[in-house]
Amino acid sequence: MTLEELKKIIDGITDLPSLPSVIVKVMEVLNNPKSSAQDVKKIIENDYIQTVRILRVANSSYYSFPQKISTVTTAIVLLGFSEIKNLLLSSSVYDFFEKNKGEKQFVFSQTKFLDHSIGVAIAARTIGEFISYDEPEELFVGGLLHDIGKVIMHQFMEEDFEKLIKNVIKTKSLMYKKEKRILGYNHPEVGMMLAKKWKLADKISDMIAYHHRPFLSKNYKREAAIINLADCIARALEIGYAGDDQVPIVTTKVFSLTGLKIRDIKPLMQETEIKFSETKTLFSVKSNL
Amino acid sequence: MKVSFEEINIGDLLSADVINPNGAILARKGEIIDSETVRRLKLWGVTKINIHVPKSVLKAKVEEKAEETQEITTGINKVMDIILHTAKKIKSQRSVKGG
Numbered sequence: 244m245t246l247e248e249l250k251k252i253i254d255g256i257t258d259l260p261s262l263p264s265v266i267v268k269v270m271e272v273l274n275n276p277k278s279s280a281q282d283v284k285k286i287i288e289n290d291y292i293q294t295v296r297i298l299r300v301a302n303s304s305y306y307s308f309p310q311k312i313s314t315v316t317t318a319i320v321l322l323g324f325s326e327i328k329n330l331l332l333s334s335s336v337y338d339f340f341e342k343n344k345g346e347k348q349f350v351f352s353q354t355k356f357l358d359h360s361i362g363v364a365i366a367a368r369t370i371g372e373f374i375s376y377d378e379p380e381e382l383f384v385g386g387l388l389h390d391i392g393k394v395i396m397h398q399f400m401e402e403d404f405e406k407l408i409k410n411v412i413k414t415k416s417l418m419y420k421k422e423k424r425i426l427g428y429n430h431p432e433v434g435m436m437l438a439k440k441w442k443l444a445d446k447i448s449d450m451i452a453y454h455h456r457p458f459l460s461k462n463y464k465r466e467a468a469i470i471n472l473a474d475c476i477a478r479a480l481e482i483g484y485a486g487d488d489q490v491p492i493v494t495t496k497v498f499s500l501t502g503l504k505i506r507d508i509k510p511l512m513q514e515t516e517i518k519f520s521e522t523k524t525l526f527s528v529k530s531n532l
Numbered sequence: 533m534k535v536s537f538e539e540i541n542i543g544d545l546l547s548a549d550v551i552n553p554n555g556a557i558l559a560r561k562g563e564i565i566d567s568e569t570v571r572r573l574k575l576w577g578v579t580k581i582n583i584h585v586p587k588s589v590l591k592a593k594v595e596e597k598a599e600e601t602q603e604i605t606t607g608i609n610k611v612m613d614i615i616l617h618t619a620k621k622i623k624s625q626r627s628v629k630g631g
Contacts (some may be wrong), residue, residue, distance in 0.1 A: 247566050248566065248567050262631065278587060321550050322534075331574060333589065405579065423538060423539075424538050430557065456592075458592035458593075458596050459589060459592055459593070460593065461588075475612075475615060476615060476619075479615050479616055479618075479619035479624060480619050480623065483618075490610055490615075490616070492609065493609075493612060493615070494596070494599045494600055494609070494611075495599070495610065495611055496595070496599050497612045500577070505610060505611070505614065508611070508614045508618060509614065509618050510617060512618045512622060513618075513622065516622050516626075
């Protein structure tokens with residue numbers, strides 16, 4: 244299958260999930276340099292779930308602000324616009340996974356698939372902290388979304404996906420290594436198309452498209468390499484399940500792209516392990532209401 | 533670069549005309565390869581086609597492949613050694629804590 248054919252399929256899916264309107268509106272407002280915290284607050288406050296999540300995250304140990312944050316405006320001022328944007332995006336993606344959970348029987352556990360995505364997101368953000376990356380939350384979003392193509396394939400190209408899974412399990416291979424040969428397209432390509440449709444930033448789209456081949460990214464090799472490593476770490480730690488039980492190899496060259504030192508690996512993995520359960524609770528607002 | 537159909541990537545272009553034994557052009561240089569082209573070429577028994585790949589992509593692909601092959605054949609990849617070793621340790625601690 245070629246780009247055009249795949250694009251036709253994706254374009255033809257009329258019920259392809261769209262980004263929730265709250266995040267679309269917030270992105271519009273945030274892209275306007277004249278916007279104030281008040282403008283953003285007005286949009287978010289209409290959405291109860293998002294409000295709860297933002298306050299919960301703002302009060303989490305991740306930021307460890309000295310006093311309790313009780314209003315959305317304070318959270319926006321303290322966290323900053325881009326952090327709020329990334330948070331809302333993560334939150335929307337989480338809902339997207341949750342919403343698509345019940346409708347069809349997944350060939351493997353969807354809860355575990357979400358765990359894998361969260362695991363990669365946390366590992367990626369932690370890598371970002373180790374290398375003092377400007378916006379670690381962006382890496383979190385990239386990690387959360389890196390395998391979104393698999394969700395689309397499961398939901399809308401079900402026959403293909405089942406055929407693939409069966410083969411991957413039987414031959415004990417990494418899904419990525421098989422899909423091109425079996426289906427003619429692969430999950431990073433599908434994911435990239437969704438990212439374009441959602442008009443996500445190029446950086447995010449490249450993290451999705453090149454998380455198995457970081458060197459092929461034109462402008463965001465480092466970010467793609469970070470997701471490549473994060474994917475490997477989450478799989479090595481057996482956090483969640485991505486559709487196969489392989490641990491992809493991170494080459495030394497890809498590792499050096501990330502900017503990490505060899506001695507960082509151990510503490511990085513320990514930190515990922517600790518943060519995983521903590522972050523999961525932050526997002527699961529719905530089940531607690 | 534001459535590749536088989538399985539190796540074609542999205543957005544690839546033909547870098548040379550494909551001609552059948554009678555000299556008729558099956559597909560033209562510069563054409564975006566789609567399923568119709570592939571079907572037609574396969575019908576004529578074509579197995580490999582020339583595609584245009586930007587130099588930078590080509591270089592990255594070659595380097596990546598070389599490195600991966602080297603690390604697999606020699607088994608020397610310090611990064612993976614540490615990751616797998618640390619993972620084993622963390623997982624064993626997990627099962628102790630979890631009871």
